[in-house]
Amino acid sequence: MDEPQTLILKVNGQEYKLRPDSRTTVLDALREQIGLTGTKKGCDHGQCGACTVHLEGERVLSCLLLVEGLAGREITTIEGIADPAGELHPMQQAFIDHDAFQCGYCTPGQIMSAIACVKEGHAGSRMEIQEFMSGNLCRCAAYPNIIEAIEAVRAAVLDPANSIQ
Amino acid sequence: MSFTESALKLFHLGEGPPDRSKRFAAIGRDLPRVDGRAKVTGTATYAAEWPVENLVHGAVIDSEIARGTVRSIDDSVALAAPGVLAVVTHENAPRLASYPKKGAGFPLTGEGGLGEVRQPLQDPTIYYGAQSIAVIVAETSEQARFAANLVKVEYDVQPPELDMDAASWTTRPTEFSGGEALQRGDESVEKALEGAPVRLEREYENPIYHHNPIEILASIACWEQRGGKDRLLLYDTTRSVDMLRDVVCHSFGLPLDCVHIVSKFIGGAFGSKAWTYHNPLLVALAAKVAGRPLRLEWRRQQVWSIGGHRPAQRHRLRIGAEPDGHMRALHHWTRQHSSMISGYTEYGSRMTKMMYAVPELGFTNELAHLNLPSPSVMRGPGFLTGGWALETALDELASELSIDPIELRLRNYAEIDPDTGLPFSNKHLRDCYDRGKERFGWDARHAKPSTQRIGRDLVGYGMASAMHPAAQQEASATVTLHADGTATARSATHELGNGSYTVFRQIAADGVALPIERVTFDLGDTTFPKAPPTHGSITTATVGPAVLDAATDAIAKLKDLASKDRASPLHGAKAERIEARAGRLHLFGDPATGEDYGTILRRAGVQEVTGKADVKPGLERMRYAFYSFGAVFAEVRVDSDTGVVRVARLCGVYDCGRLINPRTARSQLMGGMIFGLGAALTEETIFDPVNGLPVTRNLADYHVPACADTPDITIEVLNIPDPHIGELGAHGVGEMGTNGVPPAIGNAIFNATGHRLRSLPYTPDKLIKAYRHG
Numbered sequence: 001m002d003e004p005q006t007l008i009l010k011v012n013g014q015e016y017k018l019r020p021d022s023r024t025t026v027l028d029a030l031r032e033q034i035g036l037t038g039t040k041k042g043c044d045h046g047q048c049g050a051c052t053v054h055l056e057g058e059r060v061l062s063c064l065l066l067v068e069g070l071a072g073r074e075i076t077t078i079e080g081i082a083d084p085a086g087e088l089h090p091m092q093q094a095f096i097d098h099d100a101f102q103c104g105y106c107t108p109g110q111i112m113s114a115i116a117c118v119k120e121g122h123a124g125s126r127m128e129i130q131e132f133m134s135g136n137l138c139r140c141a142a143y144p145n146i147i148e149a150i151e152a153v154r155a156a157v158l159d160p161a162n163s164i165q
Numbered sequence: 166m167s168f169t170e171s172a173l174k175l176f177h178l179g180e181g182p183p184d185r186s187k188r189f190a191a192i193g194r195d196l197p198r199v200d201g202r203a204k205v206t207g208t209a210t211y212a213a214e215w216p217v218e219n220l221v222h223g224a225v226i227d228s229e230i231a232r233g234t235v236r237s238i239d240d241s242v243a244l245a246a247p248g249v250l251a252v253v254t255h256e257n258a259p260r261l262a263s264y265p266k267k268g269a270g271f272p273l274t275g276e277g278g279l280g281e282v283r284q285p286l287q288d289p290t291i292y293y294g295a296q297s298i299a300v301i302v303a304e305t306s307e308q309a310r311f312a313a314n315l316v317k318v319e320y321d322v323q324p325p326e327l328d329m330d331a332a333s334w335t336t337r338p339t340e341f342s343g344g345e346a347l348q349r350g351d352e353s354v355e356k357a358l359e360g361a362p363v364r365l366e367r368e369y370e371n372p373i374y375h376h377n378p379i380e381i382l383a384s385i386a387c388w389e390q391r392g393g394k395d396r397l398l399l400y401d402t403t404r405s406v407d408m409l410r411d412v413v414c415h416s417f418g419l420p421l422d423c424v425h426i427v428s429k430f431i432g433g434a435f436g437s438k439a440w441t442y443h444n445p446l447l448v449a450l451a452a453k454v455a456g457r458p459l460r461l462e463w464r465r466q467q468v469w470s471i472g473g474h475r476p477a478q479r480h481r482l483r484i485g486a487e488p489d490g491h492m493r494a495l496h497h498w499t500r501q502h503s504s505m506i507s508g509y510t511e512y513g514s515r516m517t518k519m520m521y522a523v524p525e526l527g528f529t530n531e532l533a534h535l536n537l538p539s540p541s542v543m544r545g546p547g548f549l550t551g552g553w554a555l556e557t558a559l560d561e562l563a564s565e566l567s568i569d570p571i572e573l574r575l576r577n578y579a580e581i582d583p584d585t586g587l588p589f590s591n592k593h594l595r596d597c598y599d600r601g602k603e604r605f606g607w608d609a610r611h612a613k614p615s616t617q618r619i620g621r622d623l624v625g626y627g628m629a630s631a632m633h634p635a636a637q638q639e640a641s642a643t644v645t646l647h648a649d650g651t652a653t654a655r656s657a658t659h660e661l662g663n664g665s666y667t668v669f670r671q672i673a674a675d676g677v678a679l680p681i682e683r684v685t686f687d688l689g690d691t692t693f694p695k696a697p698p699t700h701g702s703i704t705t706a707t708v709g710p711a712v713l714d715a716a717t718d719a720i721a722k723l724k725d726l727a728s729k730d731r732a733s734p735l736h737g738a739k740a741e742r743i744e745a746r747a748g749r750l751h752l753f754g755d756p757a758t759g760e761d762y763g764t765i766l767r768r769a770g771v772q773e774v775t776g777k778a779d780v781k782p783g784l785e786r787m788r789y790a791f792y793s794f795g796a797v798f799a800e801v802r803v804d805s806d807t808g809v810v811r812v813a814r815l816c817g818v819y820d821c822g823r824l825i826n827p828r829t830a831r832s833q834l835m836g837g838m839i840f841g842l843g844a845a846l847t848e849e850t851i852f853d854p855v856n857g858l859p860v861t862r863n864l865a866d867y868h869v870p871a872c873a874d875t876p877d878i879t880i881e882v883l884n885i886p887d888p889h890i891g892e893l894g895a896h897g898v899g900e901m902g903t904n905g906v907p908p909a910i911g912n913a914i915f916n917a918t919g920h921r922l923r924s925l926p927y928t929p930d931k932l933i934k935a936y937r938h939g
Binding site for chain 2: 019021023024028031032035036037038039040041042043044045047048050077078079082088092093095096097099101102103104105106107108111129130131133134136137138139140141142143144145146147
């Protein structure tokens with residue numbers, strides 16, 4: 001057997017050394033090795049969206065992403081989007097304000113997806129939001145409130161007085 | 166589907182009668198969830214996420230047959246795989262006591278009972294497909310999952326029984342969960358049916374549904390030896406910490422104080438995560454064998470067999486009526502399946518027996534035991550499915566007699582509970598019909614089916630009544646006032662999206678007259694005062710009064726301290742002359758004569774004072790029938806070529822007592838309505854009719870509603886406190902929103918197309934078949 005090499009994963013600006021195992025997904029690395037459990041496991045095979053993270057700013061399903069081969073790439077999780085001083089990301093705040101969750105389990109994935117949805121320009125109308133947020137299942141069915149939260153953030157982004165990225 | 170108006174914003178609270186409870190400041194307020202920040206930042210800790218030292222991981226192996234026995238398990242290759250510590254099977258698992266008859270006072274066994282009467286890994290018998298038969302324990306989850314593929318299992322196979330109609334073991338259980346009667350009816354019902362001028366007899370069937378919360382079942386089991394005793398700390402996804410503790414203690418022969426269960430956040434349940442306890446027991450067993458703390462998350466593919474489900478049911482409704490629509494007799498027959506090791510009976514007549522003023526009522530509930538996994542409760546058990554059958558039958562009767570569906574319901578309006586003969590505690594269903602009619606725009610409905618079209622879509626309006634019991638059970642709570650002017654409330658209830666952290670903090674805050682920011686509420690821990698499982702929409706009406714009474718008790722103790730203290734301005738004052746307001750005790754009508762809580766406690770030389778309460782439903786339960794009600798309206802668009810049904814609008818008007826928090830209540834009702842939409846249109850679980858294994862076993866095949874399925878939703882709540890349910894006057898709302906939605910949608914489909922579908926879900930194939938055959 002080859003000499004085990006340490007895997008490195010960069011998450012929220014910090015590098016983590018991981019066990020060498022070619023089977024390890026980003027999701028399991030986050031939850032079981034790094035201790036960032038905000039990213040959730042709902043199906044572990046790309047159907048529910050609970051594990052959504054950003055890979056260099058784009059939304060990806062971390063359960064379908066192997067750690068191997070990601071050296072030097074930047075992963076952002078729900079723990080990495082608030083202001084370091086503690087101020088919530090506008091999407092996090094909008095989710096609270098609009099009660100866009102109940103049990104909260106799919107919420108980190110919804111928020112990561114919602115941030116990307118706005119950034120991609122896929123939040124132009126309610127129907128567009130619905131279509132581009134349908135990869136994130138919410139069994140509590142907070143959908144109408146999720147849509148409202150995203151609309152509110154999109155409106156704020158469009159407002160030139162704001163500098164929300 | 167259009168969102169021309171965000172109808173949800175129009176959510177509105179009724180005026181209600183004058184409020185007896187003027188002291189309520191936080192109660193009834195539209196407040197954001199207090200656990201919102203934890204949930205949106207990913208810091209809320211769910212069961213599988215607790216940091217535990219020296220943790221090992223588990224993977225479960227499922228049986229590949231539905232009936233028979235495990236002949237042999239060859240784990241030699243698996244045991245030699247890297248990182249594998251143990252393979253735990255019925256051959257090496259520690260012995261457990263036989264399955265308990267009761268847990269936390271609830272009957273678990275027998276016909277009509279709630280539990281699955283099987284202890285895990287105790288014998289080689291296979292009762293259903295994908296039954297858990299072994300646990301691999303390894304240093305990492307990757308190693309455990311890999312090694313699970315290396316175990317070779319051989320079986321002695323028997324042909325499974327899978328057909329509800331051909332079952333060799335059928336029963337007619339007498340009672341549901343040791344309470345409600347499951348059989349009723351005699352010759353007079355039959356006679357009345359025969360003699361009625363109008364007779365309607367219809368059969369309906371619903372499929373198996375699965376809860377599918379996004380958080381899968383998970384446990385972390387940590388054993389330790391302390392003081393010469395085995396002790397277990399179990400983090401679990403359970404919504405019944407106290408009952409799980411009872412079952413664990415019984416099973417392992419441990420005293421109550423040696424088992425500690427923690428469940429702080431639950432990622433949805435919808436009926437799962439209680440009643441079936443083989444999952445946490447399996448983890449505790451495997452952890453014992455491994456000698457290390459063990460974490461086990463089931464996989465989505467496995468929840469179809471081991472987490473319970475709503476059983477498939479067939480309903481036969483027989484109605485005898487007058488030509489003017491007055492029902493004279495009503496009989497509801499239900500046949501459903503259970504497993505070979507459960508007597509769970511999802512009885513279909515739960516709504517039929519109490520909804521309408523029918524003089525002759527009867528019902529029959531049959532159980533067919535099959536080699537299918539054990540069913541369990543699921544959101545609106547019996548109400549969703551049996552209520553769907555009833556409300557569809559009523560629509561059929563209305564159609565046959567050319568009576569407006571709301572008018573038919575009003576003609577049969579029950580002023581007293583037909584089941585018990587008791588008056589209802591707080592029924593305002595007429596107002597629900599009226600408000601719903603107006604808010605939805607019912608008058609625009611075309612009475613004649615298939616007469617409204619938009620392009621290729623046929624448009625239809627439908628409605629249904631909805632109900633849910635407003636049950637209450639025993640619960641306890643403590644509220645502690647601290648010298649720093651804060652308060653802490655506790656009860657072993659659960660947070661699964663129902664807003665427990667928020668609503669009980671509101672209740673505690675008003676109880677101790679402190680601003681909500683200075684009060685916390687904690688839950689989900691067996692060291693806290695006892696609470697029942699979070700089920701049956703009972704939690705607000707059950708834990709709420711306990712928290713309120715415990716707060717009142719804390720204030721009473723504080724008054725006592727002040728009154729006895731010579732240095733206090735309240736020295737010698739009688740308790741009834743002292744008022745608690747904004748963190749101070751003062752004389753009634755004399756706010757200057759008083760002092761704040763902290764001063765009283767500090768001078769008494771104590772850091773805190775704790776109030777306690779144990780509450781249970783009183784005699785009023787013998788005098789009134791407690792139910793919530795609702796009227797649900799749906800507008801559908803049915804594609805005249807493809808048979809695809811889209812729900813354009815849902816409108817629900819509900820009568821469910823006082824809302825403690827309109828925001829969290831609205832979310833529960835709204836989510837419940839969309840949950841009902843899934844049951845109506847897309848959800849269905851299939852087990853292979855030959856081998857009994859789950860065919861539908863992922864979220865791509867089992868379609869829970871997605872964001873794109875979301876209709877325009879209008880919710881209105883009357884918000885009239887129930888005068889017979891304590892000071893709070895609140896009912897739970899967890900299940901109310903779900904009930905009533907499938908029949909409203911089905912009735913709208915009939916209105917749109919003229920085709921009556923009597924089988925859920927309303928998938929395009931069924932409509933195309935109807936289009937072809939008329």
